[in-house]
Amino acid sequence: MELIVQTFTVRKKFALKISRGTTDRTTNLWVKIKEDDLEGWGEASPFSISKAESKDTAKLEQEIIQISPRLAKFHPLQRQEIAEILDNQQVPSSVKAAIDTALYDWLGKKVGLPLWQLWGLNRDRIVPISVTIGISSPENAVKRGLAWQETIDFQILKLKLGNPEGIEADKAMLEAIRSAFPQARLTVDANGGWSFNDAVYMSHWLANLGVEYIEQPLAVAENDKLATLSKNSPLPIFVDESCFNSSDIPRLASSVAGVNLKIMKTGGLTEAKRTIEIAKAFGLQVMFGCYSDSSLANTAMSHLAPLADYLDLDSHLNLINDPFSGATISEGRLLPNNQAGLGVEYHAYK
Structure with a gap:
């Protein structure tokens, strides 16, 4: 080849x-x-x-x-x-x-055959994707949410917290979003930006505002504190940076509620599928995420999406010049098509 x-x-x-x-x-x-x-x-x-x-x-x-x-x-x-x-x-x-x-x-x-059909999966089981708002001022966070509304009829907002200015800045941003989008489901990703004490405090504060889970509250170097945090948190704790592939699941299974899998971390669809199966065997929930991926990579993960509990496959929706198209949005869900393979097409950009 x-x-x-x-x-x-x-x-x-x-x-x-x-x-x-x-x-x-x-x-x-x-x-x-x-x-x-x-x-x-x-x-x-x-x-x-x-x-x-x-x-x-x-x-x-x-x-x-x-x-x-x-x-x-x-x-x-x-x-x-x-x-x-x-x-x-x-x-x-x-x-x-x-x-x-x-x-x-x-x-x-x-x-x-499309991959989802090759694997015997059911597209009707695909849950809506979340769309992400990065760390910003309360005013700019609301502007970003309004801009997302022009792209997709979203149901879930994922907020990046762990502001270098501290948790008071995080709280101000989240309160602004909750006020501006009262019907939206909210999730939070701190990208390892909190201390243990801040993470415990924020878990209770966020629970009172109806947030569904917290992703990667602690830095990878503090993985040993995840079990204690989970015991003290009213919200489920997910990890991203702390979990790359199936080999990480056994050591994390007793410490967290779920894992965020990304195709670039797992090393492909083969390992992503293996990691999903092992995570489910340990009783963990599974989320799919992305980096600065185009429609090519996100469409690939959409073929496994019927197996996921949460989906954060929105990076391609924030691109000015995505050269690919594949999976499409329908009622907030990212759905792979019926074309053979990935079902991705290329569009040249100057």
Whole structure:
């Protein structure tokens, strides 16, 4: 099989600020696998879980270029051999995600079925997605919510908290949103921006305002405090940065209520599906999230969406120049289509 990679840069309509910093654009990778006159597509986007890490698209591209000759001798159906090479070479999880997704897209096109149908899933079980409001002043947060209303008839707002200015700034932002959108369901993601004491306090304060859960309240370095926090919190605690793939589930299962899975963290749909199954076996709820992903990656995850309890697949809706289209919004839900494979199309942008 032939493996091709090219870069594309996406710009956000609204820059997204979280506790670790702000992003307004990213350069991602479009990976194509060719075999038997068919192309399978995947996406790799750079991400980091700490301020110390760099987001280096060039490094990801070089990893793909270096591994390509070793993969070229295989057929897309030889997934076991391909996975072993990727594991042995310890390629970044986002590179694995792009290749794994492209292999599934190729397979779906080969057999003429969309992935959700290939897996025997039911699109009617897909829950509405949430849309995200980054850390900002109360006034700007409300403006962002109003802007979202022009894009999607949302039911759930996900608020990024962990403001460097402290929890009083977090509270002011959330109160403004609750007042402006009284009917919206609210969830909160602190991206590891709170201390343990602040997290306990905020869990009670947020519960009184009807928030449904708290995501990643503590930094990854404080994973050992998650169990105690969960015992002292009236709200379910989910983790994101603390959970990459299925190997993380056993150590987290007794400490949290759920996990946020992202295709770039798990390393593809294969591992995402495995992680879902293990999380469910441990009684955990499952959420899907995203980074600065285009419709290509979010459509890929939408095919597994019938298995998720919560969905935060909104990054492509905040892009000015998304070069792809695939899953569509219907009544607040992101639904994969009936086309074979991922069902994604490319639209050139100048």
